[in-house]
Amino acid sequence: MQKIKSVLFQKKTLVYLITIVLSILYVVIGNRIATRGLETAEGADTRVPVKAAVTKIISRSDLAEDGSFSGITTVTFEARVTSGERKGTVLTATQQIDSVYPAELKEVEIGDKVLLYEDTESETRGWIMGEYVRFDPLLILAVLFGVGLLIFGRMKGINTIVSLAFTFLAVFLVFIPAVMSAQNIYFWSILTCIFITVMTLLIINGADRKSFAAGIGCFSGMAVSGLLTVVMDSIIRLTGWLEEDSINLYMLNPHGHIDLKAIIFASIIIGAIGAIMDVAMSVASALYELKVNLPNASAKDLYRSGITIGRDMMGTMANTLVLAYIGSSLSMTLLMIAYTSSLTGLLNREAIVVEILNALAGSIGILLTIPLTSFVCSVLYTRKKMPAAARREEDDEDRLPEPEHGRPPMPEPKSYFSMDDWKDGDDYDGI
Numbered sequence: 001m002q003k004i005k006s007v008l009f010q011k012k013t014l015v016y017l018i019t020i021v022l023s024i025l026y027v028v029i030g031n032r033i034a035t036r037g038l039e040t041a042e043g044a045d046t047r048v049p050v051k052a053a054v055t056k057i058i059s060r061s062d063l064a065e066d067g068s069f070s071g072i073t074t075v076t077f078e079a080r081v082t083s084g085e086r087k088g089t090v091l092t093a094t095q096q097i098d099s100v101y102p103a104e105l106k107e108v109e110i111g112d113k114v115l116l117y118e119d120t121e122s123e124t125r126g127w128i129m130g131e132y133v134r135f136d137p138l139l140i141l142a143v144l145f146g147v148g149l150l151i152f153g154r155m156k157g158i159n160t161i162v163s164l165a166f167t168f169l170a171v172f173l174v175f176i177p178a179v180m181s182a183q184n185i186y187f188w189s190i191l192t193c194i195f196i197t198v199m200t201l202l203i204i205n206g207a208d209r210k211s212f213a214a215g216i217g218c219f220s221g222m223a224v225s226g227l228l229t230v231v232m233d234s235i236i237r238l239t240g241w242l243e244e245d246s247i248n249l250y251m252l253n254p255h256g257h258i259d260l261k262a263i264i265f266a267s268i269i270i271g272a273i274g275a276i277m278d279v280a281m282s283v284a285s286a287l288y289e290l291k292v293n294l295p296n297a298s299a300k301d302l303y304r305s306g307i308t309i310g311r312d313m314m315g316t317m318a319n320t321l322v323l324a325y326i327g328s329s330l331s332m333t334l335l336m337i338a339y340t341s342s343l344t345g346l347l348n349r350e351a352i353v354v355e356i357l358n359a360l361a362g363s364i365g366i367l368l369t370i371p372l373t374s375f376v377c378s379v380l381y382t383r384k385k386m387p388a389a390a391r392r393e394e395d396d397e398d399r400l401p402e403p404e405h406g407r408p409p410m411p412e413p414k415s416y417f418s419m420d421d422w423k424d425g426d427d428y429d430g431i
Contacts, residue, residue, distance in 0.1 A: 012206040019202040020162070026195055027169045034188070037255055049115040049130055050086055052079035054108050058092070073097040079114060081363060091116060093127035094217055105132065119314025156204065163200045170369035171270075179263070182256035187279055191282065192271045193222055195408035209380045210284045222269055225276070225365030230267045232357055233261060243332065244350040264354055271325070273364030275317050279366050280373045283310055287377040299378040306374025314351040314370065325358045386410035 039185065056078040062071075077093040081087050093116050097104045109115060113133040119126050149157035168193055178188040197218050232238075240246065240260025250257055262312040264370075285307050287302050332351060339347040347353075 004164075015202060015207045019199060022168045023195075023199050023203075027166065027173055030170070032175035032178065034174050034181060034183065036181060037253075038177055038181045046118065047117050049117050050081050051083045052091060052093075052116050054079045054082045054110050054114060055090065056111060060107070071099045073099070073107070076367045077108055079116060081116075082113070087130055088146055089307045090181075091127045095129040105129075133226065149359055150164065157205045166199055166203075167196050175266075175270075179266070180252060182253040182258050185259055185262035187267050189262075189269055190226070194219070194271055196221075196273060197277055199279070202245070205281070210281075212290045213287075213373060213377045213380050214277070215285040216278040216376045217284065217369050218273070218277045220372040221276040221280065221365040221369030222273055224267065224368050225272050225361045226269045228361045228364060229265050232361070233264070236353060238264060238350060238354065242354060266355075268358050268361050271358060272321065272365050275321055276365050276369050279310070279313055279317055279369050282313060283370060283373045284377050284418030287374065287381060296383075299382040302378040302381060303374050306377060307371060312373065314367060314371065317366050318359075321362045321366070322359040325355050329355050357381040382414075 005169055058076040058078060060073065062073040064250045073096070075097070076093070078090055082092060090295050093107070093114075095108055097107065108129065113136070115130045116127045139365050146157075146161055149160050151157070153160060171271065173191045178253045181184055189283070197215060201215050201218075205211045205214075223363060238261055240250075242260075246260060249263070250260055251256055283306050287306050290305055291297055291302060291412060294301075310401050311421055329351075330410055333355070336349055336352060
């Protein structure tokens with residue numbers, strides 16, 4: 001038993017390391033390919049901000065040169081740079097607050113952490129405040145999340161962090177540059193989903209039957225969602241022009257226009273892949289445990305159990321997708337409802353239609369993932385006997401002997417007389 005476990009551990013470690021190496025190669029090589037032809041968008045702000053902490057408020061004024069109220073409050077302050085080549089340097093900067101905009105930044109105070117930009121348009125080349133430093137608190141929150149994963153997940157938590165890191169790298173260093181370079185978005189979105197699925201399953205669970213079954217179910221659900229999107233695209237005649245910023249996105253690359261309809265396709269399958277993978281892995285894992293603890297369960301039994309388990313997950317996962325899409329586009333939805341008096345007109349607006357399509361295509365993908373994953377599991381898990389090493393170590397000592405002919409072993413009868421006195425034909429009245 002120990003030898004089998006050692007071999008399985010070595011195999012899992014080898015698969016883990018190979019997956020890490022291949023994932024790094026995918027990100028590095030993919031980034032080089034995706035950034036070919038990528039240029040800075042016209043009008044983009046190329047200035048590099050510096051982080052600084054406000055140390056002194058010099059002056060505050062909201063008056064124009066003639067002494068009248070200007071509507072613009074100007075705050076002059078000193079701030080010490082906290083990072084980069086200028087670290088430790090004290091800079092004098094200004095913040096302008098326009099009363100016309102109700103959501104302007106609050107006035108700076110001593111101790112605030114801000115981003116400063118060099119004002120290259122003025123002759124004095126002074127410094128102006130751009131934003132408050134907002135990412136650092138989020139970084140602390142992310143660290144707390146990682147610590148929670150390590151505490152509750154242990155080794156699985158480490159693997160989760162690694163897979164999340166590669167997911168972010170694949171999206172922001174490969175997929176997004178490919179989109180901005182006006183490359184084939186359909187190809188890159190499918191490739192990104194395949195990479196995320198394979199990488200996540202191999203890093204978290206290894207190359208076993210659970211991962212294979214979950215992967216097949218996940219790819220099937222993704223294919224269904226993508227196919228539905230393509231079919232509905234031609235039926236409901238989408239254009240991809242969802243809002244005013246669509247023209248800026250369309251003209252982002254000067255050497256080739258970005259396919260806005262492909263952006264819709266990518267948003268649907270990338271948005272749904274996480275939920276689909278969750279459902280597929282949950283079903284595959286539950287059926288695997290069922291087969292380990294009930295070795296005589298048939299393929300039919302496993303399939304039925306998978307469907308039963310899937311029914312409980314179906315509603316919550318569909319709600320997850322619908323609520324996620326509603327939450328992400330809540331401001332746009334509120335504006336459309338406020339400025340559209342007709343319900344028919346509202347439901348036929350392309351921006352609303354796309355959000356509904358997102359939720360429906362993803363939910364249908366989840367719906368079909370459940371029976372497909374259950375079927376694959378029922379076939380894979382019953383092809384041969386489950387390996388003994390797959391059983392939990394803590395259950396090995398307390399586990400009853402393997403049953404013969406599908407029946408559990410009978411407990412030894414308790415009696416006040418010796419079993420040696422038992423003879424064929426003797427009556428046994430109980431005690």
